[in-house]
Amino acid sequence: MTRFVDLWVYLSGTPLLWLTVTLVAYVAADAISAALYRNPIANPVLIAILLVSVLLLASKTTFPAYFAGAQFVHFLLGPATVALAVPLYRHLPEVKRALIPMLSALILGSVAAICSAVLLAEYLDLGRAATLALAPKSSTAAIAMGIGEKIGANPALVAMLTIMTGITGAIVVTPLMNLLRLKNYAARGFAAGLVSHGIGTARAFQVNSLAGTFAGIALGLNGLVTAILVPLLLPLLLR
């Protein structure tokens, strides 16, 4: 037992342990998702997060200690966002043809995301702090936290609601689009990226590269539009 403790103390001091745990948890989550025929409810991000969190709680590991290892995975989000330019370039003809539908959906979708969140929060009598933190939830986390700061919301709460929105959208987008009988994968992907930013984009790439491309465009554009719209719309929406 003491040898195990010694080993644990040694390993938990290096980034290797939690980096490996993150990768193994994701590989396991991806295998579970594949075994369930990619059923959207078995979202690999959600499963991997739950697996790692249970391990952190069980081993009484703090988040900073975990992140010292996991930051190498987190860091790749930046280069991956840049890499979205490649599928975008490949699908450029389709994107050019869809310019008008895209811009219309961008404005209406962004307004719908902000207004529905704020109005529902008011209807359910949520406090001002929670209502403000919900407003930017469809923009990508970095932008959402920036907007949150500007409108006086708690950035940690904003980040959490943003990620919850990402996972929710990744789970519901496929069944919802099937229910609405929408077969246009450009439209489906664009909605996933607009509402559920990076996590929705990851889901769209799981479905096909055209959906993923439109999701990536929506993610970039809606970050910008949400940053402009939230400060404009909030005074009109708040009681």
Add this chain to the structure above:
Amino acid sequence: MLHAIVLLLVCQLAGETLAHFLSLPLPGPVIGMVLLLAALMLRLPLPQAMGDTADGILRHLSMLFVPAGVGVVQQLDLLGAEGGRLLVVVVLSTVIALAVTALTFTWVAKLVGGTEAPPEEKAE
């Protein structure tokens, strides 16, 4: 492969720099994406493995959200007494916004003969 990775990082760095100096409301990596797209459209001589490298990193895009997601789970007490209602708002608002976006896209595409129309005659 190495050259492609270097190019991704250089674009991100340039994006971060531009975002900082011009105080743009977009994160550096998104500006980096625009820069790389511009380089591709201008047909600049880019690393051959650019396509494969991008495909490889994007194939597992989901994985990259795990560390941030775990951070969230550690802060669940932030939700406090409003947790249940916050979840209701997130789910309903997500469904509404997804439906509005996808329906608008599809309707306008039909109206203007967008994505479902046959490809236009070759421009380039």
